[in-house]
Amino acid sequence: MELMGHGGKPLVERVITDKAEAKKKIAGLKQVPASRQMATEVIGIAYGFFSPIQGFMKKADVEATCKKMELADGTVWSIPIVYDISDKEIADYGIKAGISVLLTFEGNPLAIFDIEEIYTYDKEGMAQDVYGTKEEKHPGVKRTYAYKDKFLGGKVTLVNEPKVREPFGPYFLTPRQHREKFQQKNWIKIVAHQTRNVPHSGHEWLMKHAYIAAHGDSPVEQMETIGKAISGVLVNCIVGEKRVGDYIDEAIVLTQDELRKSGYFRDDIHMVTMTFWDMRYAGPREAVHHSIIRTNLGLTHHMFGRDHAGVGTYYHSYQAHHLLMSIPKEKLNITPIYVLEWAYCPHCGEVTCIGLCGHWKELQKFSGTKIRSIIMDEVKPTRLIFRPEVFDVVMDAAKKFGFGSPFVTKEYLEKAKPAFSIAPL
């Protein structure tokens, strides 16, 4: 069955699952090793996370993305998806427009890349347009400046599906598989919670807030029976490039899942999956990109809090909301749910929305940094702030996957196995 994705276009699925067919198609192709960054993008493209994009962008699409936040055909698009390459590599591998090559990862076949165009692009201009700054300390700008001097544009076809290692295996679903799951669950309205965090109670309440808002005008009677929910929260964790001090991905995925396992969400309204994507920290533009990905996963709603996907002080707290509000509804087919912070109020004795509670002077705001500090000190937070089961899972993940730390360290960056690998075909 044809599924529809972002922009009202068919969901892209460019994957050869038959190994014999794949071997036949790649026979005789020149091999070009892909970096982890590029392999991650190939997976995103081929399974349709980035529909309607079918390959790495050609110059016209990059130009339109940077200047007008759309593809050359007018579809809303906010972040360039590019394949960078050096002149030396072009010469060494004999790359030219019109040929197909085999991208390899870890020495094994990954994807066929039909090269349609070789081009250059002003990287400073790209940084300014996408990130609103040219400062290299912005991680997205840093990545942009690190691109090699040429770009290749053209379609990619995955010939060898990634093996996703434990504990991530059960959480990686393609857009088609997401939609099949939603169908099995009878979910009609599904709201996305974008995360790269271990959840504290403030996050939990943001999700509950978004669920209630998304479910909104739907009937509630059937929810008196567990298993009969028709709306759901999808926690879609971003797994990709990490920085020292981030939570390790294993802790993020497992703790988010623990919220349901420990009953803070009902089994029939909550689900955790992951998407391979290197965060660009593009703030408002990244919010648009997240909307596109979640549209392709089949979601109907997307929650956006303050400082969505931002970094430092490059974007103001609600800049992502403003950009999303400026996009016509028919161009981005997912309903945003804008949420305010939740904080602990000692007067109320509960976690409450700052937009509802009148005890403003008493509110104790959640701070990600503070919570991390508490976890680093190995002090179990009060359950109103951080669920004890979640804390136990964080500490367990630190032992099992983080070399003793729930946060990314140099050792983790050096020794942790990549979340996915490509086996011999």
Place this chain on the structure above:
Amino acid sequence: MAETYPINIWINEERFKALQNAGLANLLKEELAGMKVLIVPCNEAQRDKVLKVYPMAKYDAATTKSIELLPKAVKDQIYEMVVKKKSLNVMDDFLSGK
């Protein structure tokens, strides 16, 4: 008053009882639904030295206005000094010779 750049040391039940028994519970502040924290002040020079000696730490100027991401073992040493000196003003001693 000169600006301070504190180090937050979060206190578990066991340490809380020990501080109570030593008559030092008054050094603690309550935050986030009753969590106890020992706020050890640093002046600018001490902050800079902490960040130099422990490069994994950072000064969070945006939200908490405190020195964060210090390893637990380092904070444990600072905690022990606070208990020994019965004072929060321990950073000169702590940093001497480092």
